[in-house]
Amino acid sequence: MKSNNRHKSLHLGLLVLLAGAAGGLAEILWVMIYSAFTPVSGAVVAREVTASFFPALAAGSYGIWLGIGIHMALALLLGYAFAYLVWKPFVRSRGPLATLAVSALTLATVWTVNFFVVLPALNPAFITLMPYSVTFASKMLFAVAMGGILAGVAVHEAAAGRSVAGRI
Numbered sequence: 001m002k003s004n005n006r007h008k009s010l011h012l013g014l015l016v017l018l019a020g021a022a023g024g025l026a027e028i029l030w031v032m033i034y035s036a037f038t039p040v041s042g043a044v045v046a047r048e049v050t051a052s053f054f055p056a057l058a059a060g061s062y063g064i065w066l067g068i069g070i071h072m073a074l075a076l077l078l079g080y081a082f083a084y085l086v087w088k089p090f091v092r093s094r095g096p097l098a099t100l101a102v103s104a105l106t107l108a109t110v111w112t113v114n115f116f117v118v119l120p121a122l123n124p125a126f127i128t129l130m131p132y133s134v135t136f137a138s139k140m141l142f143a144v145a146m147g148g149i150l151a152g153v154a155v156h157e158a159a160a161g162r163s164v165a166g167r168i
Helices: 002-037 042-053 063-094 096-122 132-160
Strands: none
Touching (some): 002 042, 002 063, 002 132, 063 096, 063 132, 096 132
16 A cells, blocks of 8 residues: 555656646747747856856856756746645646646746846846746746646546545
């Protein structure tokens, strides 16, 4: 029985990992598309992510890759925080639509705190790279990617005619 619970926890953990990674990759893809049609360089965006945490390393040869790594680590952290602090205890049993709605609300809150509190103090240059509408759209794409994967769990549960929310 104990082994079965570990397997279910591992399954949920992998889904959460996938959800966070999908959100982070959705944002990277969005910035790549935006960069293809504007003078803003995706490399500059990645370097500014690095500059937010390690200013001395941003201009170095690994500044771009470090920025992508930091972004993805934060995406995974955000995915786990959302899944275990919000989704699993409060939203999961309410179905896929609630999952998507609360994902969007949560990521809108994260965007607001980032762009009006954290980044102005941490790295003011970052908030000038792209218009707010572009960065907000990026965060909503994160919400759809992450929420979509987590909502799939609820769809699967409904199709199976049972809820596994209490078992995992």
